[in-house]
Each structure stands twice: as structure tokens, then as C-alpha cells.
Amino acid sequence: MTNPVFPPAPIQRVITALDRIPFSVLILFARGATFSVFMRSGLSKLSDWNSTLMLFHDEYKVPLLPPDIAAYIAAGMELTLSTLVLVGLFSRLSVLGLFGMIAVIQIFVYPTAWPDHIQWIGFMIFILCRGPGAFSLDALIGGWLRGRAAAPVAA
Numbered sequence: 833m834t835n836p837v838f839p840p841a842p843i844q845r846v847i848t849a850l851d852r853i854p855f856s857v858l859i860l861f862a863r864g865a866t867f868s869v870f871m872r873s874g875l876s877k878l879s880d881w882n883s884t885l886m887l888f889h890d891e892y893k894v895p896l897l898p899p900d901i902a903a904y905i906a907a908g909m910e911l912t913l914s915t916l917v918l919v920g921l922f923s924r925l926s927v928l929g930l931f932g933m934i935a936v937i938q939i940f941v942y943p944t945a946w947p948d949h950i951q952w953i954g955f956m957i958f959i960l961c962r963g964p965g966a967f968s969l970d971a972l973i974g975g976w977l978r979g980r981a982a983a984p985v986a987a
Contacts, residue, residue: 856965862955863964867918869952870930874910877903892941909933917959920968927960 839847877884884907888899897905909929916926934949964970
């Protein structure tokens with residue numbers, strides 16, 4: 833009696849094809865998801881700024897910062913950092929800023945919202961640990977800087 837092959841050949845072919853998808857393609861989805869979550873939140877703050885200010889005064893109890901300043905910082909971070917992540921510029925630093933924002937929200941604003949926050953962290957952790965991939969401004973600028981560093985200096 834022969835041993836069955838596991839996984840079966842058709843499934844193994846699918847797994848092999850999936851294993852060949854480059855990280856730089858996969859990380860585009862994580863960057864897009866990060867952008868989507870934070871950009872939508874930032875745009876919603878801007879769409880009704882008076883309501884945003886009321887939320888920061890009445891519900892969002894951010895320590896150490898006056899509510900109006902916290903609202904401006906939150907909207908600015910959401911709009912700016914999410915855009916930087918999407919285009920892949922200062923990606924790791926931008927994700928760290930968003931992680932800080934998630935921590936503040938989790939600890940001080942919505943402590944029971946951890947199921948949402950853990951999902952956000954789940955796709956952002958790859959950007960932090962592995963970078964934005966080859967299809968990013970970070971990679972483009974890094975390649976240009978490495979090329980300049982390797983170029984001989986004319987005498």
C-alpha cells in the first residue's frame with residue numbers, strides 16, 4: 833500500500849503559486865488597508881469639525897493635551913501618516929506614529945475596542961518589521977542614495 837501524498841498535487845500547486853507572490857506585492861495590501869482605516873477616520877473628522885471638537889471635549893479624554901489641540905493632532909496624524917504609508921515614504925516611522933495613536937485610543941478613549949485595534953496592528957506590523965517593499969518611495973530613494981554612495985568621487 834502506498835502512502836497518500838499530502839497535500840494532494842493540485843493543492844500543492846496552488847500553495848507553490850501562492851508562495852511565489854513577492855512580498856512587495858503582498859505589502860501593498862497592508863499599506864492600502866492602513867491608508868483606508870486612518871484616512872477615512874481623518875476625513876470623517878474634517879467633514880464635521882464642530883462634532884469632532886465636541887467629541888474631543890466630551891468623550892475622547894486624551895491626557896495632557898487640551899481637547900482642541902488633540903483633535904488637530906489626531907486628524908493631522910491620520911491624514912498625513914496614512915498617506916505616507918500608502919506611498920511608502922518614511923513608512924516605518926509613520927507606522928510607529930500610528931501605533932502610538934492606537935495605543936492612546938486603546939488606553940484612554942476606547943479600551944474595549946481592542947478587536948479593531950488588533951486587526952489594524954495585524955496588517956501594520958509587517959510594514960514596521962519588513963518595510964514598505966520595492967514599490968515605495970522609501971525603496972526608490974534608498975536605491976538612489978545607495979547608488980550615489982557607491983559612485984566614485986571625481987578628483
